[in-house]
Amino acid sequence: MRRLLLCGFEPFGTDSVNPALKIIEQLDGQTLAMHDQPDERFEIITCRVPVTRYAAIDSVIEAIGEHAPDTVIMLGQASGRSAITPERVAINLDDYRIKDNGGHQPVDEPIEADGPDGCFTTLPIKAMVNDLQAAGLPASVSYTAGTFVCNHLFYGVQRHLADSPIRSGFVHIPALPEQSVDGRLPTMSLESMLEGVRVMCISAMSHQEDARIGGGNIS
Numbered sequence: 001m002r003r004l005l006l007c008g009f010e011p012f013g014t015d016s017v018n019p020a021l022k023i024i025e026q027l028d029g030q031t032l033a034m035h036d037q038p039d040e041r042f043e044i045i046t047c048r049v050p051v052t053r054y055a056a057i058d059s060v061i062e063a064i065g066e067h068a069p070d071t072v073i074m075l076g077q078a079s080g081r082s083a084i085t086p087e088r089v090a091i092n093l094d095d096y097r098i099k100d101n102g103g104h105q106p107v108d109e110p111i112e113a114d115g116p117d118g119c120f121t122t123l124p125i126k127a128m129v130n131d132l133q134a135a136g137l138p139a140s141v142s143y144t145a146g147t148f149v150c151n152h153l154f155y156g157v158q159r160h161l162a163d164s165p166i167r168s169g170f171v172h173i174p175a176l177p178e179q180s181v182d183g184r185l186p187t188m189s190l191e192s193m194l195e196g197v198r199v200m201c202i203s204a205m206s207h208q209e210d211a212r213i214g215g216g217n218i219s
């Protein structure tokens with residue numbers, strides 16, 4: 001059976017939960033059917049990722065070696081976002097506003113000395129956003145994954161898989177309602193995010209080519 005590796009970060013900063021971790025815990029071991037091919041199923045395997053520079057990349061590279069997936073989707077929380085946002089690009093820069101869970105706080109350091117400035121996702125992100133929106137879920141392409149550990153992991157995994165047929169990319173998800181009890185952050189329910197991640201997994205496994213849909217930001 002084909003396999004999709006779904007990676008989710010642990011809690012970090014002042015948060016005691018991370019929706020990414022809750023999602024991978026619930027989807028671990030599930031099988032899903034491809035678009036329009038109910039008989040063809042694939043399995044979701046998962047990887048719990050520490051919010052620590054380099055250790056995060058190592059944990060996903062190890063899981064890729066162990067499970068030989070077709071596709072890798074990495075999930076992280078982006079507090080303040082109100083939609084599910086597949087990321088277009090990772091940049092070769094660590095600039096942390098807070099310490100990671102290992103106590104590191106690099107300022108303006110490259111992730112890979114002499115590595116390329118940026119790496120693009122190899123997931124069909126416009127098709128994924130289209131499928132999310134068709135399912136009634138708020139979604140848009142994001143053109144920055146930030147400069148903290150999510151971008152760091154995204155960059156490291158894209159570099160590791162640069163010459164591989166395995167497709168990979170990163171998706172930021174909003175905070176959970178319980179992370180915004182003062183109502184200051186936009187949130188999304190765990191049920192909606194679970195549905196969204198299922199939709200994205202099926203979409204990524206089903207679309208060999210990305211959809212050609214106009215988009216981008218003007219700002």
Ligand code: PCA
Nearest residue numbers: 009076077148149150151
């Ligand atoms: N979000 C952080 C790191 C871990 C996570 O879930 C980020 O956006 O960099």
